[in-house]
Amino acid sequence: MKxxxxxxxxxxxxxxxxxxxxxxxxxPTVVSAQTTDLSNYDAIFLPGGFSYGDYxxxxxxxxxxxxxxxxxxxxxxxxxxVGICNGFQILTEAGLLPGQLFGxxxxxxxxxxxxxxxxxxxxxxxxxxxxxxxxxxxxxxEGNYYVDSATLAEMEANHQIVFRxxxxxxxSVANIAxxxxxxxxxxxxMPHPERAVDAITGNxxxxxxxxxxxxxxxxxxxxx
Amino acid sequence: MTTxxxxxxxxxxxxxxxxxxxxxLTEEEYQLIVTELDRLPNFTETGIFSGMWSxxxxxxxxxxxxxxxxxxxxxxxxxxxxxxGILDIGDHQAVVFKAESHNHPSFVExxxxxxxxxxGILRDIFSMGAQPxxxxxxxxxxxxxxxxxxxxxxxxxxGIAGYGNAIGIPTVGGEMAFDDVYxxxxxxxxxxxxxxxxxxxxxxxxxxxxxxxxxxxxKTGRDGMNGASFASAEFSSQEKADRAAxxxxxPFLEKLVMDTTLMAIRDHADIIVGIQDMGAAGxxxxxxxxxxxxxxxxxxxxxxVPQRETGMIPYExxxxxxxxxxxxxxxxxQESKILDLFRENNxxxxxxxxxxxxxxxxxxxxxxxxxxxxxxxxxxxLEPKLAEQKPKRLENFIKSQYQPDVSDLTAxxxxxxxxxxIASKASLFRHFDSMVRAxxxxxxxxxxxxxxxxxxxKALAMTTDVNGRYLYLDPxxxxxxxxxxxxxxIVATGALPIGITDCLNFGSPDNPEVYYELNQAVxxxxxxxxxxxxxxxxxxxxxxxxxxxxxxxxTPMIGMxxxxxxxxxxxxxxxxxxxxxxxxxxxxxxxxxxxxxxKMQTGKITGQLFDFNAEDELAAQKLVxxxxxxxxxxxxxxxxxxxxxxxxxxxxxxxxxxxxxxxxLPAKYLFSETPxxxxxxxxxxxxxxxxxxxxxxxxxxGTVVDSDDLQLETSEEIVHLSRAELQKIYQESITWQLxx
Numbered sequence: 001m002k003x004x005x006x007x008x009x010x011x012x013x014x015x016x017x018x019x020x021x022x023x024x025x026x027x028p029t030v031v032s033a034q035t036t037d038l039s040n041y042d043a044i045f046l047p048g049g050f051s052y053g054d055y056x057x058x059x060x061x062x063x064x065x066x067x068x069x070x071x072x073x074x075x076x077x078x079x080x081x082v083g084i085c086n087g088f089q090i091l092t093e094a095g096l097l098p099g100q101l102f103g104x105x106x107x108x109x110x111x112x113x114x115x116x117x118x119x120x121x122x123x124x125x126x127x128x129x130x131x132x133x134x135x136x137x138x139x140x141x142e143g144n145y146y147v148d149s150a151t152l153a154e155m156e157a158n159h160q161i162v163f164r165x166x167x168x169x170x171x172s173v174a175n176i177a178x179x180x181x182x183x184x185x186x187x188x189x190m191p192h193p194e195r196a197v198d199a200i201t202g203n204x205x206x207x208x209x210x211x212x213x214x215x216x217x218x219x220x221x222x223x224x
Numbered sequence: 225m226t227t228x229x230x231x232x233x234x235x236x237x238x239x240x241x242x243x244x245x246x247x248x249l250t251e252e253e254y255q256l257i258v259t260e261l262d263r264l265p266n267f268t269e270t271g272i273f274s275g276m277w278s279x280x281x282x283x284x285x286x287x288x289x290x291x292x293x294x295x296x297x298x299x300x301x302x303x304x305x306x307x308x309g310i311l312d313i314g315d316h317q318a319v320v321f322k323a324e325s326h327n328h329p330s331f332v333e334x335x336x337x338x339x340x341x342x343x344g345i346l347r348d349i350f351s352m353g354a355q356p357x358x359x360x361x362x363x364x365x366x367x368x369x370x371x372x373x374x375x376x377x378x379x380x381x382x383g384i385a386g387y388g389n390a391i392g393i394p395t396v397g398g399e400m401a402f403d404d405v406y407x408x409x410x411x412x413x414x415x416x417x418x419x420x421x422x423x424x425x426x427x428x429x430x431x432x433x434x435x436x437x438x439x440x441x442x443k444t445g446r447d448g449m450n451g452a453s454f455a456s457a458e459f460s461s462q463e464k465a466d467r468a469a470x471x472x473x474x475p476f477l478e479k480l481v482m483d484t485t486l487m488a489i490r491d492h493a494d495i496i497v498g499i500q501d502m503g504a505a506g507x508x509x510x511x512x513x514x515x516x517x518x519x520x521x522x523x524x525x526x527x528x529v530p531q532r533e534t535g536m537i538p539y540e541x542x543x544x545x546x547x548x549x550x551x552x553x554x555x556x557x558q559e560s561k562i563l564d565l566f567r568e569n570n571x572x573x574x575x576x577x578x579x580x581x582x583x584x585x586x587x588x589x590x591x592x593x594x595x596x597x598x599x600x601x602x603x604x605x606l607e608p609k610l611a612e613q614k615p616k617r618l619e620n621f622i623k624s625q626y627q628p629d630v631s632d633l634t635a636x637x638x639x640x641x642x643x644x645x646i647a648s649k650a651s652l653f654r655h656f657d658s659m660v661r662a663x664x665x666x667x668x669x670x671x672x673x674x675x676x677x678x679x680x681x682k683a684l685a686m687t688t689d690v691n692g693r694y695l696y697l698d699p700x701x702x703x704x705x706x707x708x709x710x711x712x713x714i715v716a717t718g719a720l721p722i723g724i725t726d727c728l729n730f731g732s733p734d735n736p737e738v739y740y741e742l743n744q745a746v747x748x749x750x751x752x753x754x755x756x757x758x759x760x761x762x763x764x765x766x767x768x769x770x771x772x773x774x775x776x777x778x779t780p781m782i783g784m785x786x787x788x789x790x791x792x793x794x795x796x797x798x799x800x801x802x803x804x805x806x807x808x809x810x811x812x813x814x815x816x817x818x819x820x821x822x823k824m825q826t827g828k829i830t831g832q833l834f835d836f837n838a839e840d841e842l843a844a845q846k847l848v849x850x851x852x853x854x855x856x857x858x859x860x861x862x863x864x865x866x867x868x869x870x871x872x873x874x875x876x877x878x879x880x881x882x883x884x885x886x887x888x889l890p891a892k893y894l895f896s897e898t899p900x901x902x903x904x905x906x907x908x909x910x911x912x913x914x915x916x917x918x919x920x921x922x923x924x925x926g927t928v929v930d931s932d933d934l935q936l937e938t939s940e941e942i943v944h945l946s947r948a949e950l951q952k953i954y955q956e957s958i959t960w961q962l963x964x
Contacts, residue, residue: 009570010476012392016662019678048660050390053476109385111657139389139657195662200676200791202665 001026001217004041006071006087008033008062013048013085013194020194021045024210033065042217043080044071046087048139048192058101058142059089068094080124080213081186085140088178088188097181097188098155099147105171109141113203115166116177116191120159123180124216125187128208135205136191138169143190145172145179158182163189232537235264247274253606260601268587268594271539275505276512277605279767284605285733286765289746293753293760299722300759305517306427307348307500308418309761311723313787316422317677319684320354323362323415323725323783325766329470330412334379338412339387339473340448343547345416346393347501350482351550353426353489354418357661358675359388361398361414362688362727362781366407368644368961373402376410377652377962384414385655390475391482395656396664397673398688402644403823405692408771413727413764415783417686419677424489428500430514430522430579434556435497437511437524437577440566441481441549444507445532447472448545477548477571484569485550488562495558502549508542510551511577512585516603523586524577526594538587538594553579612743613736621697621832626816628825630892633936633943636821637869640895641950645820646866647957648877665794669878671716671862672784676791683794685719685786691865692777697818697833699741699778703748705899708841710784711756712862715845716902718795718852719786721756724749726763726782731775733767741778742767749780755838756845758784795852797861798878799905802930804858806883807914807922808868810844810901812893820865821895834898841900847921848902854917856910863901869894869936871903876934877951885926886937894938 003026007014014030021028028045031038038044051062062068068090075081075096083091091097104110118132147155152174155161163178170190178189193206233243244254247270257265257273265273279285295303301318302310308322326341342359349356361384366373388395393416430437448471489496498518500510507529515522526541536544554562559575566573580586585602587595630636640646653668665683666674672687689710695702711721726749731738753760769776788794799806815834816822823829851857859879863871868887876883887893905928906914915922929935934945 010390010479012390012479012660016660019662049392050476053390053474055476108382109389109655109657111389111659112654137659139659141389192659195659198662200665200794201659201662 002041003028003043003045004031004038005045005047006031006033006067008051008065010051010053011047011049017045017047017194020197020210023197033067035067036070038070038074044074046083046090048085048087051086058086059093062090063093075186078185083188084192085190088190091188096186097179098151099145101142102144102146103142104144110169111139113137114169116163117166119161119164123162124184125162125209125212128211128215135203136193137195138191140190143170145176147173230537232267235266238270239264244270248278249274253277268538269597271543272508272595275508275543276602281505281509282605283765284607285610287607289742292746292750294750295759295761297757297759300761303761307351315680318420318422319785320349320352320418320420321725321785322348322762323413323727324764325727325729326412327409327766327769330380331410333470334376335383336470336472338380338383340471340547341412341414342384342387343473343478344503345414349416349418350485351499351501353424354420355486356393356416356418358396358417358686359393359414360396360686360688363400364406364411364779365402367402367404373407374962380412381652381655387473387475389657391479392660394658394660394664396658396675397668400649405776409769409776411729411779413781415688415725417785424493426489426499428514429498429518430520430553431497431518433579433581435579436554436556436559436575438552438554438559438562438573439529439576440552440573441571442477442546443530443532443572444541444544445546446540446544449543471545471547473547480569480571481548481550484566484571488565492561495555497553497555499550499552502551505543506545512603514553516599521580521582521584521599522577523580526587526589528574528576530572530574538589610733610739611736612740614740615737623832625814625834626822626831628816628821628892628895633891634945638953640824640866641873642953642957643820643824646870648955649958651959665791666717666796670797672713674717674794681790683788683791685714685717685788687713688781688783689713690779690781692779693818693829694833695745695778696829699744700748701833701836703745703780704752705836706780706782707749707752708899709864710782711845714784714786715848716795716860716862718793719788721758721784721786723785724753724758724760724782726760726780728765729769729779730767731770738775745778745780752838755842793852795857795860797875798859799875799881799928800858800879802881802928804905804907804928805911806925806927807904807906808901808925809847809904809922810840812889812896813898815896815898819897836899843921844900844902847918848904851914851917856906856914858905858907860902860904867895867897873950875903876947877954882929882931882933882947883926884929884935887925888939891938891940
């Protein structure tokens with residue numbers, strides 16, 4: 001499966017995501033944010049980092065990057081589009097996912113490993129998980145997810161909430177850690193599954209996340 | 225158009241007003257310049273000498289001491305004198321590391337001071353051609369009992385986070401301690417580690433007549449003006465802090481500069497002659513040092529320097545310490561390849577001059593020559609001969625060891641575990657991204673941090689350490705012990721110590737007692753470095769850490785790197801499973817003067833420091849390494865501040881397991897800080913093999929238990945402690961003290 005990892009100026013988790021995908025038998029390519037054509041890829045990944053420095057609201061500049069038209073097109077075509085951390089912020093800024101990420105309730109960057117509850121195990125991103133409670137690293141200063149209550153009610157009704165924090169670290173509405181669009185092909189989360197794919201670094205709970213995506217696409221799951 | 229606020233005095237006015245004294249030059253130095261030039265130096269030239277001859281740039285007062293460092297062994301590919309030192313780690317790979325201090329700016333402007341400290345040291349690493357892979361921070365503050373210190377802690381932590389997190393290099397470790405002597409002079413030391421293929425090694429040299437001097441990165445502004453001179457003077461509470469001397473950082477820009485520089489080295493190594501970052505004294509020192517190292521001259525056209533502000537004068541352009549700037553020397557005729565690459569990545573890039581062979585440092589500005597100086601003279605200030613004298617306090621110390629009062633063992637432990645030096649710093653370290661790059665095996669909170677090298681079985685262990693109290697009581701022994709403890713940190717992860725960087729934080733070297741401390745500390749560091757085969761390959765000196773004549777404790781921060789051949793053999797501090805056997809490696813002695821418990825019980829540190837035996841140290845380290853390689857160990861933790869009691873508790877907290885311990889010694893020995901000790905745990909299946917290997921070097925203490933109960937039996941009593949209760953104190957103490 002061909003996966004594009006979009007690197008914006010200031011992205012810093014692009015290589016981590018690349019390695020996680022490569023180790024799990026995706027065929028990843030790191031693609032510049034200047035690219036305007038993503039038609040060759042089956043799935044698009046927007047990595048974490050500080051795109052364009054994020055000196056404004058996180059993701060607010062990246063949404064205007066040349067690649068974003070192609071990302072929107074891929075989303076409209078039903079391809080899998082995944083945003084992690086800053087990638088999630090960019091997808092909400094671009095209007096491809098509902099909601100908005102604000103500064104953490106208690107201001108400041110937090111790096112930790114937190115427990116997530118899988119709210120919807122029947123998604124492209126969670127179908128390979130055996131447990132409903134997993135541990136995934138977080139590293140963000142603006143991870144406080146907000147949607148208005150009407151939208152939240154719709155999202156709940158449509159099972160668009162994929163992950164919730166077991167112990168809310170940033171003030172997110174309804175403890176939300178990861179959400180998808182109505183069609184289920186666009187997904188964003190603040191925690192970093194790509195940092196949890198290797199036993200030597202202490203955590204492999206991110207592995208089923210990527211495996212789920214492969215399974216959904218009917219690809220053989222392997223691990224180099 | 226903005227014009228400079230600075231008025232350029234005439235050479236005669238400089239002489240008459242003695243402006244050079246304000247800029248840190250001495251009368252003698254100024255006269256030497258006049259004699260050498262055979263004329264009065266102009267405004268720009270006087271500024272150039274003040275920057276280049278500052279201690280921060282020239283090391284004129286510390287060079288004699290630094291030359292004594294042992295810095296060569298079979299691994300050393302690059303020793304001191306370049307951006308960073310380089311060690312061979314096999315497979316044609318090399319590790320690059322260096323530490324740097326940003327003490328003065330962090331006191332004045334903690335956020336930017338600390339942030340630009342991270343930025344500066346990273347540039348040192350990637351200018352050598354290495355990809356930075358980790359950052360560690362060694363921080364010292366006053367006690368957390370006043371609002372200003374809390375403001376400094378918050379600002380420094382936020383600054384490190386703001387810069388390091390954004391650039392995407394993990395902050396994997398470091399340490400933090402608090403003591404009143406640092407209240408007016410906090411220490412912000414940052415160590416960075418990089419990884420490279422040996423083939424891409426670069427040095428900061430300007431060779432080859434006619435080669436191009438290329439400026440890349442951020443534009444030059446009026447920030448950090450003459451920061452090097454600022455960093456080379458003491459503080460006084462009477463004078464207002466000089467905020468204009470502090471630089472402002474932009475981690476986004478630095479990431480672009482870093483990625484593009486590494487790309488340039490990868491793709492254009494054949495045309496890049498040298499690279500150096502613009503650090504202290506900015507464009508001036510980087511250009512002068514590169515030409516001097518190659519034995520050449522240099523000529524720059526300052527009109528071509530990318531500028532952020534209008535009306536800048538040559539003094540400002542040369543002495544600005546604007547961040548995120550690099551200087552490259554590129555083969556003549558090939559400039560466009562480099563210029564194009566940087567410009568494609570939205571960075572300024574400009575050819576601003578050429579390498580000459582006349583040994584002159586020449587600056588042109590608006591069609592005039594504004595400086596024309598002999599380069600070698602400029603880069604070699606007089607090295608003043610400094611007086612040294614053994615501090616009086618060392619003569620007057622009481623010889624006998626302090627004896628702690630441990631009549632209530634439970635209360636003593638509870639109090640000790642909440643002391644700022646001992647308590648967990650996790651609530652502060654969690655602001656740093658320790659995991660980005662996804663290679664961090666041991667995160668902050670271990671004895672040393674461990675970063676795997678992807679694609680190999682290897683991992684690099686890294687640590688920073690020093691206990692200024694020990695050096696205050698005995699500078700030489702304290703220096704030895706700082707190296708020994710850093711090595712113990714490394715060994716406790718299973719890795720072999722391979723090299724050292726340092727930040728020598730001291731008071732004013734013009735004070736003979738401080739100069740004595742500096743000399744003795746370096747002698748101690750050196751002797752232990754040789755024994756451990758860990759050469760000192762890079763480092764930094766931060767002098768004048770004193771306010772109103774009161775110096776800090778001598779605090780030579782030791783940054784050490786170790787190599788672990790097989791990352792699967794990594795050891796961590798936490799207990800692993802119930803029924804594992806707990807052993808103490810190394811003998812416990814009457815070592816209480818200079819300890820945490822002395823400070824806690826008396827409020828001060830005084831007396832004659834306890835003994836340190838280098839042979840015992842080597843033997844303990846060797847045993848732990850051997851036992852681990854043989855597969856006998858489940859965990860290891862080195863003993864440091866707070867002694868055996870604190871080490872046991874930390875292993876218990878981290879492993880979420882209890883212990884049952886029995887020792888034949890009286891309770892006070894739980895707090896002895898005898899060096900050269902570890903606690904290790906051994907699975908029952910390895911008991912006899914481990915005991916056979918260890919012999920009398922290890923003493924059985926007890927077992928790991930799966931409960932909240934911590935049972936401590938001494939020759940005097942048995943106490944039961946609650947792990948949950950103690951852990952709460954340990955984890956929350958710093959947070960509580962930071963609140964108002």
